[in-house]
Amino acid sequence: MKKETTAAKFKNWTISIILACLMLFGLQCYSKTSSLKFAQVSDVHYYTGQNNTTYKMVAESSKLLDDAIEQINAEPDVSFVMFTGDLIDKSFEKELSAFLPHTKNLNVPWYFAFGNHDTMIGGYLTPRVYMDLVNNYNKNYKFERSYYAFTPQKGFRVIVLDTIIRDRLTSNGYLGDEQLKWLDKELKDAQKSTVLIFMHVPILEPFNSPNHRLLDADKTEEIIKKYKNPIAVFQGHYHAAKITQKDNVLYVSCPSLVSYPNAFRMITVTNYRNKTVFNIENKETNLKNIQKLAKILVFGSSIYTGEAKDQNNTITIKK
16 A cells, blocks of 8 residues: 555656646747837938928927937837937938937937938038937947947847948948948857847838839848848838838838828837747827828828838747
């Protein structure tokens, strides 16, 4: 009788160990390991003038920027803000010097990718001067080049690209062989992380516009496609909302803050053991009178708002 009791205890103990191992394995497979939340603000086109131009509410850019900052500050657990180009509308030092004090109100670090309106051929506001001015207001920005990378937290790698052509007046973009080689190395070194790429001129256009596209987009996409870890590319320039998944790569185009629908993105990325989940939200301005006027100024507002799935979406990429 004693032997049977001991055997039964051993059996029950063995079963308990197996069940505990199965539960632990299940938790490793499905439980959250890390989460990163950030805001993407694109095409602010900050302007100190008093008149709106074409379809851009540049005369209201200051109010729209402050509204976005207020909304971002109200969000819990935001890690950083990324401006994906065209922080200012005119490439003058006085415009950037007027934009920068607003960023002091942000409760979190902020970074940026250059837009075609930020620097210009032959102008005083060169990338170096621009970056030095930014650093006076932003002590997190200590990069030596106009393209750079950093690790916001374990499991994530941020890559910021400079897509701007500066030897001629154009709205097209270009990366060039040197930057593409650097991108390839960054991606190779980050294969165990979820990679977040930020740029102004998009790799994947939200709509067709030959005069605005990235001239070496094919080369860039070929490099990105080599890597199979979760990669998301956050783009601006077109002032339009669009979300497209290509296998393990997610392309997210952001609407403009200064033109309809006067919105920005709030993104939460969660790494699990076997997948990465992207929760993408569209955040419109609270300044509805400005938004209504902005809608009147655009032709075909649905081009810029996209479909419902381009505005708010949750996308899973398997590892």
